[in-house]
Amino acid sequence: MAQKVKLSTIADALGLSTATVSLALRDSPLVADVTRERIKDAARELGYIYNRRAASLRTSRSGIVGVCVHDVMNPFYGEILKSIETELDRQRQTFILCNHHDDLSKQRSFVDTLLQLGADGLIMSPALGTPAADIRLAEDNDLPVILIARTIDGAGVHGFRGDDAYGMGLAVDHLVSLGHRSIAMIGGTHATSTGREREAGYLAGLERGGIAFQPRWRIEGPRDRHSGFDSAATFLAMPDRPTAIVCFSDLVALGLMYGLARGGVRPGIDVAVVGYDDIDEAEIATPPLTTVSNGQSEVGECSARALIDRLQGTTASEQTTLIQPELKVRRSCGAGA
Amino acid sequence: MAQKVKLSTIADALGLSTATVSLALRDSPLVADVTRERIKDAARELGYIYNRRAASLRTSRSGIVGVCVHDVMNPFYGEILKSIETELDRQRQTFILCNHHDDLSKQRSFVDTLLQLGADGLIMSPALGTPAADIRLAEDNDLPVILIARTIDGAGVHGFRGDDAYGMGLAVDHLVSLGHRSIAMIGGTHATSTGREREAGYLAGLERGGIAFQPRWRIEGPRDRHSGFDSAATFLAMPDRPTAIVCFSDLVALGLMYGLARGGVRPGIDVAVVGYDDIDEAEIATPPLTTVSNGQSEVGECSARALIDRLQGTTASEQTTLIQPELKVRRSCGAGA
DNA sequence: GGAGAGGCCGAAATCGCTTGCAATTTCCGT
DNA sequence: ACGGAAATTGCAAGCGATTTCGGCCTCTCC
Numbered sequence A, B: 001m002a003q004k005v006k007l008s009t010i011a012d013a014l015g016l017s018t019a020t021v022s023l024a025l026r027d028s029p030l031v032a033d034v035t036r037e038r039i040k041d042a043a044r045e046l047g048y049i050y051n052r053r054a055a056s057l058r059t060s061r062s063g064i065v066g067v068c069v070h071d072v073m074n075p076f077y078g079e080i081l082k083s084i085e086t087e088l089d090r091q092r093q094t095f096i097l098c099n100h101h102d103d104l105s106k107q108r109s110f111v112d113t114l115l116q117l118g119a120d121g122l123i124m125s126p127a128l129g130t131p132a133a134d135i136r137l138a139e140d141n142d143l144p145v146i147l148i149a150r151t152i153d154g155a156g157v158h159g160f161r162g163d164d165a166y167g168m169g170l171a172v173d174h175l176v177s178l179g180h181r182s183i184a185m186i187g188g189t190h191a192t193s194t195g196r197e198r199e200a201g202y203l204a205g206l207e208r209g210g211i212a213f214q215p216r217w218r219i220e221g222p223r224d225r226h227s228g229f230d231s232a233a234t235f236l237a238m239p240d241r242p243t244a245i246v247c248f249s250d251l252v253a254l255g256l257m258y259g260l261a262r263g264g265v266r267p268g269i270d271v272a273v274v275g276y277d278d279i280d281e282a283e284i285a286t287p288p289l290t291t292v293s294n295g296q297s298e299v300g301e302c303s304a305r306a307l308i309d310r311l312q313g314t315t316a317s318e319q320t321t322l323i324q325p326e327l328k329v330r331r332s333c334g335a336g337a
Numbered sequence C: 001g002g003a004g005a006g007g008c009c010g011a012a013a014t015c016g017c018t019t020g021c022a023a024t025t026t027c028c029g030t
Numbered sequence D: 001a002c003g004g005a006a007a008t009t010g011c012a013a014g015c016g017a018t019t020t021c022g023g024c025c026t027c028t029c030c
Helices: A007-014 A018-025 A033-046 A052-059 A075-090 A104-117 A132-140 A164-177 A193-208 A225-237 A250-262 A296-311 B007-014 B018-025 B033-046 B052-059 B075-090 B104-117 B132-140 B164-177 B193-208 B225-237 B250-262 B280-284 B296-311
Strands: A064-069 A094-099 A121-124 A145-148 A159-162 A183-186 A244-247 A272-274 A291-293 A320-323 A326-328 B064-069 B094-099 B121-124 B145-148 B159-162 B183-186 B244-247 B272-274 B291-293 B320-323 B326-328
Touching: A007 A018, A007 A033, A018 A033, A052 B052, A052 B104, A064 A075, A064 A104, A075 A094, A075 A250, A075 A296, A094 A104, A094 B094, A104 A121, A104 A132, A104 B052, A121 A296, A132 A145, A145 A296, A159 A164, A159 A296, A164 A183, A164 A193, A164 A244, A164 A272, A164 A291, A164 A326, A183 A193, A183 A225, A225 A250, A225 B280, A244 A250, A250 A272, A250 B280, A296 A320, B007 B018, B007 B033, B018 B033, B064 B075, B064 B104, B075 B094, B075 B250, B075 B280, B075 B296, B094 B104, B104 B121, B104 B132, B121 B296, B132 B145, B145 B296, B159 B164, B159 B296, B164 B183, B164 B193, B164 B244, B164 B272, B164 B291, B164 B326, B183 B193, B183 B225, B183 B250, B225 B250, B244 B250, B250 B272, B250 B280, B296 B320
Parallel strands: A064 A094, A064 A121, A121 A145, A145 A159, A159 A320, A183 A244, A244 A272, B064 B094, B064 B121, B121 B145, B145 B159, B159 B320, B183 B244, B244 B272
Antiparallel strands: A291 A326, B291 B326
16 A cells, blocks of 8 residues: 555545544534535545554543453354354444463453453453452453353452353253153363352252262263263263263263263163253254253343443443253253154 | 553653653663663552553554454364464464354454554455455555465465365265265355365366266255254255265264264264364264364464564465365274274 | 763654544524 | 624644654773
8 A cells, every 4th residue: 555544634635624534434413414425435535444543542442342261162152252242243342352261371361462452341251260359450450341151259240141050950850850860960160160050050959859969970070072072981881870961061961972872872762961051053963962051142142231331331230140041851861852 | 440550650650751661661672671670560560551552553563463264163263263373372462353154244344443453464264255355455454364264366365275175085085995986075065165176176086986976966055064964854865875975074074964863874884974174073973073184273373374474574475375184084984993 | 080982761753533622614683 | 784603623632652862871991
C-alpha cells in the first residue's frame, strides 16, 4: 500500500476536519446526513481502515473479550464456545481464545495479555488450583470476570455451571431404577470442583438407592477419551465387576466403550454405561450413549450475556447460577429407545 | 484499583523520566544495570501493566496473530492449532482464533478486525470460495498471510498442506494390495481444493490398480462425523456393495463406522474402512482406524515458523509447500496389527 | 588540573482517534 | 430583516509508550 489512510486523509480530501469525519463514521447525530454519506463514500473509496488501537487508547474500550478454557477441542467446551461466540458477535466484540490445559502459568500469562490489551472482559473456566487472588487481580484492573463450569471459593464473581451433583444423581437414580445394585464411577478427580460435585452426586445417588459404596468402584482419572479407554482395562480386570458405570463425562464414556468393546464386553448389553454432558457425538455412538445434558449452550449464552450486561454498567452479581441438567436415556444403559 | 499505573507513575516515583523507564523495562543497553533493576522493582511493586495499545500505536507492531480455520473443534485443525500455539507462544505473540465455518462474510469480518487491530499476521485455512482478492487486500494492508490446508489460485502467498492426492493414493493402493476390487469414497466435495485433491488421488489409485471407477461409488458430503454416520445408510442400501471404503477424513470414517455397526455390518471384517488425517481418536476407535497421517503438527509448526520469518523480515515465498503423508495401517482395513 | 570520551538520562515529538467546547452557519418566527 | 435558537463543524487537548538527540556527569589520562 502506498500510504496509510487515516481520518485526516479523508478529512483533507473532503476539506473537513477529522472531528467531523470521526463523528460521521460512528453515526453520530451531530453530523448532517449528506455530510455523513459523503464521508462514508470517501472512506470506502480510499480504503480507510479504522485503527482500533488508537481509538481504544482514547476510549479505554477495546472491543476484545478473552475466553479461557481447559481445551477448546473438548466438545463440552466447544459447545459452550459456540454460544459465547454467537452472543459476542452480536455485540461486535472480538474474542481471544486460550487453552490453559490446566496450566496455571499459562492462564496467568493469558490474563496478563488481556490486561495489556485492555480487554473488556474475561470468561473463563479456571485452571486447577487457581487462587481467588488471580481473579481479584483481573477485577482490580478493570477486567470483569465471569466463571463458567468451575467455581472458585472467595472469588466473588458471577459464575454459571450445571448442577453437577444433581445431574449425576439423576444418572445413578436411573441405573438404580433399572435394578443395578453395583455401580462404578470412572473419571474425574477431586482436583476440580466439577469432579467433587459429580462424585458427591454419585455417592448421594447410591445412598438414596440404599446401596453401600465400595471404594474399588471409584476409578479416578483425567477427563479425556484416552483416559476412558485406559480405564476399561482396569474395570475389566476387576473381580466381581459392577453391572453399571457412570462416567465423569461423555468423552470418558466414549473412550471407555471403545475399550470395553475391544475387551469383548458389550456396552448396553453386558454392562450399562452412562456419560455426562450430552455432546453431539453421544447420539450417534455405538451404542447411543445415555447421558446427562449439562446445558452447555445455556451456560455459554448466559455467561456471554452476563458479561455484556456488566460492560453496559449493570452491577455485577457474585453468585454462581446453576443450570438444571437433564437425563437423556439412550441405549448404552440397557434401557432406552 | 486506585489509579492506573503508567510509565510516568514509575518515573515520578523514582525521579526519572519516562524515557529511561521505558528503555529499562525493555532491557535496553542504554540504561545502567542498577537503574534498570530499581525500575523493574518499582514496576513490580506498583503493579504496573504494560499498555500494548499505546505501544503498538507507536511501533505499529501489535504482537497479535490471527488464526482462521473452518472449525477448531475439528480434531484435524485442533492438532494444527496446537503446534501453531506452541510456536507462537515462544515468540510471545498472542493469537486470535476464528471459526469461519466456511462462511465467507464471517471470514471477511475477521480479517477486517485483524486489520483494525493492526495484527502482525494471519494464518488461515480459507473458507470455500475465498477469492484471491481477499488475500491481496490483507497483504496490501501489511497483514502477511500464510495459507494452510487449502490453496487459493493466484493468491501468491506462502502455504502449507499435506499432499492429499498422494496420500489418498496410498490408501487406495493399500486396499488394492489387500485384494479389493471395488472401493467407494465417502465424504468431501469439489468445493474445496482438499476435496478435489483427495478425490483425484482416489481416482488415480483406482486407475493404478486397473479398476474401473463406478460413479455410484462416490458418495459426496460434508466432512464431519454426522455426515459419515448418515452416509452409512446410503452405503448399506447400495446393491452390489463395494468391499472397501476410503473416507475423506477420520471424522467421516468414525461416523461411518458407528453407522455401519448400527446397520449390523462390521468395519474391518465385513467391509474395509480407511480414514484420513490420523487424529488421536483413530488409534483407540473400534476397530482401530487405518488412516493416512497428514502431518498436521508439521503443517502447524511450519506455517507458524514461516509467518515468524516473514515478520522478521525474510522475504515471502509464494509457493505451497507439500507435506508428505504416511499410511498408518490398523485394523479397520482388515489387515494391520 | 583541564580536556576529551563515554555512559546515562531527559525533553519532546509522534502514533491515530475521540470529544468537550467554541465557533460558525443556517434557519425561523415575528 | 433581525435576534437568537438550532444545526454543523472545527480546535485542540489528551490517551500511554517509544525513540531520537542533545546535554550533563564522571572518569581518565596527560
